[in-house]
Amino acid sequence: MKYNLRAIMLRAWKNYRKMQLSFAECLHRAWLSAKAEEVNTKRIENAKAAAGIIEDTNTWSGWKQLGYEVIHGSRALFGAELIWGSKGDGAVYKARFFGRSQVQEIATA
Template identity: 60%
Template sequence: MKQYDLSAIMSRAWAIFHKGGIVFAEALHRAWQSAKARPQNAAVIAAAKASAGIAEDCKTWADWKAAGYEVIHGSKALFRTVLIWASHGDGKTYTASFFGASQVQPIEA
């Protein structure tokens, strides 16, 4: 049986709701879809990373920025893969680009 972090799902639902435009029930539905898509996306990322032969830590541009780093200007993505974009509630997919730890630098204050 799968275990989900209910606190994180509820926090995500409130964040989606506060952006406006939808009722809370729809925000909660989208938060659950996003939580359910996370394991599938992680498996797809691992497979794409392995097929590209990448050993270093890789994240998207947004994930690096959230971690306090910026991608060095002109860096090309190490690999790309198609992921499920579940937080919009429609189950559409998007192509995510991943950059390695050697392609980032700390954000200067």
């Protein structure tokens, strides 16, 4: 697999400036995150297929970044255990995914 070295270095520098860590540690974490992306994508696809979901899905924060909010009371369509490489320990966390039918555009004043 080919990795986007530019994106990895940008993430390492961003973390170096933001956190009180050595650059070597930030670079290590950036590589862990890059390697975890492929695994996480496969896990999401498998969980989505197992749940029989065909609509566009994203996490709560993912929808928010796209300018949508999850409608209050909506339940996640499925979940997946993903690797979080940015902490440096390869910890696993549970992510919940909501469908396009469960979100609305964020109202602007």
